[in-house]
Amino acid sequence: ETGVTQTPRHLVMGMTNKKSLKCEQHLGHNAMYWYKQSAKKPLELMFVYSLEERVENNSVPSRFSPECPNSSHLFLHLHTLQPEDSALYLCASSQEYAGIGYEQYFGPGTRLTVT
Amino acid sequence: AQTVTQSQPEMSVQEAETVTLSCTYDTSESDYYLFWYKQPPSRQMILVIRQEAYKQQNATENRFSVNFQKAAKSFSLKISDSQLGDAAMYFCAYRGSNSGYALNFGKGTSLLVTP
Numbered sequence: 001e002t003g004v005t006q007t008p009r010h011l012v013m014g015m016t017n018k019k020s021l022k023c024e025q026h027l028g029h030n031a032m033y034w035y036k037q038s039a040k041k042p043l044e045l046m047f048v049y050s051l052e053e054r055v056e057n058n059s060v061p062s063r064f065s066p067e068c069p070n071s072s073h074l075f076l077h078l079h080t081l082q083p084e085d086s087a088l089y090l091c092a093s094s095q096e097y098a099g100i101g102y103e104q105y106f107g108p109g110t111r112l113t114v115t
Numbered sequence: 116a117q118t119v120t121q122s123q124p125e126m127s128v129q130e131a132e133t134v135t136l137s138c139t140y141d142t143s144e145s146d147y148y149l150f151w152y153k154q155p156p157s158r159q160m161i162l163v164i165r166q167e168a169y170k171q172q173n174a175t176e177n178r179f180s181v182n183f184q185k186a187a188k189s190f191s192l193k194i195s196d197s198q199l200g201d202a203a204m205y206f207c208a209y210r211g212s213n214s215g216y217a218l219n220f221g222k223g224t225s226l227l228v229t230p
Contacts, residue, residue: 003159004159040222041222042119042206042219042220042221042222042223043206043218043220045217045218048217056217058217090160100146100147100148100210100211100212101148101165101167101210103150103162103165104162104218106152106159106160106161107159108157108158108159109159
């Protein structure tokens, strides 16, 4: 595998379920990101990890819980979601967090549907 | 937060023709980067081109070039010799040193390429 991978690619879950999204980067990067992409809205940054430490949390509801066990893996744990949480969730990585010119490499996303 | 505006929800271009996608942004920072990302249908978002605010020369990558007007806070993308594979959502994004290092995205422009 190369680049940034995400699993699963599609997920349907009920409002009372608990599920997790997984992201893995094979680029040796130090920073990883979770974004939410909803129709007709700009991408929303949810969380940022730099060297396994969370450095940004953009007022995301507590029903979303990130985890970064090492610099290559990032998880997003989901529980008691709402229908408005249905969206494409994108993972990205970059060489460093603090370099504003660094390219972010995106995964293919997980299409989440909450029923 | 910095605002990125893409005023064209959809654009259409014929193969081999040239198209320009518009982007404006609002900032008071002097140190920042601007990016254009491409998201093909059901495929990963990839970087098309980037521009450092301090550089006056417009960035160019093969058929893709930008028109960076710093005073007007405008950052348009020109695609020359359009190809069918250029059909995608195009997102303009901003990243500044004083804005928490977040990538701020516009809502995107959907580009259709017709034979």
